[in-house]
Amino acid sequence: MKQLVILSGKGGTGKTSVTAAFAHLAAQNGLAGKVILADADVDAANLELVLQPRLLEQQDFKGGKVAVIDQDTCASCGDCQAVCRFDAINYVDGLYMIDPIACDGCAACVYQCPSESISMREQIAGKFYFSESRYGPLYHANLFPGQENSGKLVTLVKQRARLQALDENRELVIVDGPPGIGCPVISAVSGADLALIVAEPTVAGVHDMRRALQTVQHFGMRAMVCINKADIYPAGAEEIESFCRASGIETVGRIPFDVTVTAAMVAGEAVTAFQPDAPSSVAIAAVWERVLQSLLLKE
Numbered sequence: 001m002k003q004l005v006i007l008s009g010k011g012g013t014g015k016t017s018v019t020a021a022f023a024h025l026a027a028q029n030g031l032a033g034k035v036i037l038a039d040a041d042v043d044a045a046n047l048e049l050v051l052q053p054r055l056l057e058q059q060d061f062k063g064g065k066v067a068v069i070d071q072d073t074c075a076s077c078g079d080c081q082a083v084c085r086f087d088a089i090n091y092v093d094g095l096y097m098i099d100p101i102a103c104d105g106c107a108a109c110v111y112q113c114p115s116e117s118i119s120m121r122e123q124i125a126g127k128f129y130f131s132e133s134r135y136g137p138l139y140h141a142n143l144f145p146g147q148e149n150s151g152k153l154v155t156l157v158k159q160r161a162r163l164q165a166l167d168e169n170r171e172l173v174i175v176d177g178p179p180g181i182g183c184p185v186i187s188a189v190s191g192a193d194l195a196l197i198v199a200e201p202t203v204a205g206v207h208d209m210r211r212a213l214q215t216v217q218h219f220g221m222r223a224m225v226c227i228n229k230a231d232i233y234p235a236g237a238e239e240i241e242s243f244c245r246a247s248g249i250e251t252v253g254r255i256p257f258d259v260t261v262t263a264a265m266v267a268g269e270a271v272t273a274f275q276p277d278a279p280s281s282v283a284i285a286a287v288w289e290r291v292l293q294s295l296l297l298k299e
Contacts, residue, residue, distance in 0.1 A: 001165050002295045003192040005175040007185065007216070008199070009208025011044070014228040015198045017261055017271060019176040020050040021284045022291075023135040024270035026172065034171040037133060038161040039140035040154045040188040041178040042126065052268050053131030053138045061156065063125025063147050066103040067110060069096055073117040080109035080118060101146050126153055130160065135270075137164060151183035158188065172295070180208075181215040189216055194295055195223045196252070196287075201236025209240065213249065223249055224294065226287045230254035250294075253287035255280055 006022070008015040019037075026035045039047035067088075069080070074096060081089040081096060088102035089109065098109075100123065110118045125147035131138045139161045143150050158175065165173050177188035177195075189195055195216045199209035209225065216223045225244050230237040237254060244251045258280035264271040272281045 001162075001169075001171060001173065002194070003162070003173045003175065004194050004196065004291065004295060005040070005177045005188050005192040006196045006198060007177040007188070007212055008179045008197060009181070009210070009212035010200075010204055011179045013179070013198045013200045013205060014255070014261070015179065016041070016047050016050065016176055017265065018196075018198050018226070018228070018255075018284060018287075019047060019174060020270040021272040021281070022174055022288055023051065023133070024273045025285060025288045026174065027135040031172060033136070035136045036161045036165045036170055036173045037136055037138040038157050038173060038175045039138065040157050040175050040184065042141045042143045042150050042153045042157065042184065043178060045140050045142055047176045048129075048131065048133075048138065048140055050265060050268060050270060051133040051135060051138060053133035055129060055131050057130035059128050060124045061126040061128050061141065061143075061153050062122045063143075063152070064105045064123070065107075065120040066100045066105055066123050067098050067107065067118050068121050069098055070117045070119070071095060073115050075115045075117070077114060079112045079114060083108045083112040123147075128153070128156060128160075137161075139164075150178075151187040154178070154184045154187035155190070158191070162191070181211050185212070185215060186219070189219055189221050192221060194291070195221050196291060197223060197225045198228050199225055199240055200229050201227060201233040201240060203236075206236060206239055206243075210243065213247070222294075224252045224291065225249055226253045226255060227251065228255045229257040231256045250290075252290040252294075253283055255283040255287070 039045045086104045126143040128141045139157045178184040260278040264274035
């Protein structure tokens, strides 16, 4: 069983559109019924918008703990407010109240409280979903705004996808990873066999692609790069390819700017299914073939 994670140094490069197209293409060849899908971009999950899956399972995701004051035993001494470094405790209408958004979960107030009126309680930080899409099982999640532990939720999504793949002898897990280089990305690349980084030929796109590559390489992950909307700034595309050649990284294709991609998203469909002969569809299909060859899944 192989794991392919699709990343981008920044948001908006077309990573999810490429992932959805890969899911469709996998279902058209020898990998039909052998692929598990996972959306690890839990802070802004949107792969389900394209795949339109049928929800089968939903459960709460419990993140970090927050402090809660028992007003029945609180002595209103103010020691908790004095020790809180995050300004999470306020005195309102004669009562000390804890702002759950500002609370960092350090528990300093718990240890400081002379009347033992403060305790740490788990909070629901998001939702975890298991669905059936037209191209295979999909694991995805949604982290609530302002919540942390996105790396932990990404790990849950990936673990469930991996376990089903092992149980059913599936050959490939395709992971739509988060953008950037933070903890969610580190969780997404953990255990993967190949990272495909979708870059765009802009100043920000080139800069963030380099950071994403550095992150992936730091963890010993094999990486490839494809350039999306490559024709909007040819000099930028050349810069990306030149950098990759110098770094020993394979560039597996250029995807042209194509309004068909937008039309496919509006229709809730992968572009390769929406219009297979569109320039973007043809380019993505070529990238997919090279990725399969690299993963040794080519028939």
